Amino acid sequence: MVKWGRLITAMVTPFDEELNVDFEAASSLAIKLVEEGSTALVVTGTTGEAPTLTEDEKINLYKIIKDSVDVPVIAGVGTNNTKITIENAKAAQEAGVDGLLVVTPYYNKPDQDSLYCHFKKVAESVDLPIMLYNVPGRTGCNILPETVEKLAQIDNIKALKEASGNIIQFAEIIKRVPGDFLVYSGDDSMLLPAMSIGCYGIVSVASHVVGPEMKEMIDAFISKDTEKAKEMHLKLLNIFKNLFVIANPIPVKAALNLMGVNVGGLRLPLTEARENVLKILREDLNELGKI
Template identity: 50%
Template sequence: MDFGKILTAMVTPMKDNSDVDFEEAGRLAKYLAEHGSDGIVVAGTTGESPTLSTDEKLELFRVVKEAVGKDVIVIAGIGSNSTANSVALAQKAAKTGVDGLMAVVPYYNKPSQEGLYQHFRVIAEASELPLMLYNIPGRTSINLLPETVLRLSKVPNIVALKEAVGMMDQVSELKRILPEDFMVYSGDDSLTLPMLALGCSGIISVASHVVGDEMKKMVDAWFEGDTKKALQWHLKLMPIFKGIFITANPVPVKYLVNTLGIKAGKVRLPLVDANPEEKEFLTNLLKRVKEG
């Protein structure tokens, strides 16, 4: 399965009382599909997965897939630091109509590379859906090494990796040793173009919530061979790629989504909303990028 080139790690809209706003989630998913996204990742870190219940996640999977239909890939975030819980959620998610699953490296436990291999293997074998691995050492404290990804690539339905390690040498090694059809996606907006240059498949983006059309122009230019144009877009978008992480994700992007007229709402504790200074910075940043 081809997951596409731009996938958005979607925020989870919340009502004023912090309940999930499922109706608005469907509306946001449609908006993203109309503004550059080939696919949507639901209940990932940007979707505040640590504070979502299993029932909330499953309903989000159903609602988002129903909203975007067959033309847009929906990937369900099912990973946790409990293999058993991840397996159970994978099995339930497979019944909601989603197209694939994503599982993050277990956080806090600090497993060995063998432990990581066994964790992901067991999750993959719990469902027939294609599985994407997610490596983000800055949040998990463990780096999923290229050699372990190579082992996992031999599990039939492990087909992709979201790589947010931030080291191009590691990305180069991944592309050197992995099968050509194994998809590697950037997990950092600012590294989209550098990773495309290394032969990666695309980006799992946060910024695409607000500059999805512009990112599509950048990515399309790259794949059409217009590297100069792709670079111009990369440089133009760099301020927003970096600026939307002025405080903990997804606080900034959720604020900006609200400014678009989509009711993303607030974040759940322990996260708190952007302060007035951050809001002013973000508003001006998006305005400059859109007008510049």
């Protein structure tokens, strides 16, 4: 079983005023997240604006974050091109990361047999543990439970980030995979319901903002204090929802900036949050005592 813990944060990539990667701010943010309960960090995932980062920027981020924190660093390396995904995976491994997050190929819509072949080929190219990432709302491609079951037999495919939003699919996957294969929620609002059927933890966006509270909720559930876990879930529900009121990571970057954690703006094709979104976030952050 991989030792990535239950609260993994999918990190934003901070930019300076010229939208260059702010490596010093990235290091500071990583330290903050770990201090607030994150047990591992995903770097250059969707939340980290990976499609707009250069290869050199990604490698430098891996190295700097690895040097900054004492928890596993997982590199987002997936694309819709198997050859490029393998190149990314090898480069991340050489840079010293601890694991890989590999999203389903987007746009070209491979069928289930093709998905199996894609992930198998990537897994065979590296020695690192791999977390599959299923997010059909973004990719137009859904890994079915039977395909996850087959992929879980491959030695270094160790986990799944499941962001389908389908609790029945969640349950079917957990029913099919071996006990040492970890299934993580990819949706903050699904964490507690998913843990009730055997989900191990979360790859989170909201932990940028409410990391200590999420750790408290997870700990309460694990210690069988389900009433407290429920109360925490309901307390955090608005921020879970509103961090996705428009495309991630627009709201979470806005929330961090409102909290005084300067992570800068976004690279096109994403643009900064408008006033209607900022108003919602201010209300949520005030209610939670964050600003």
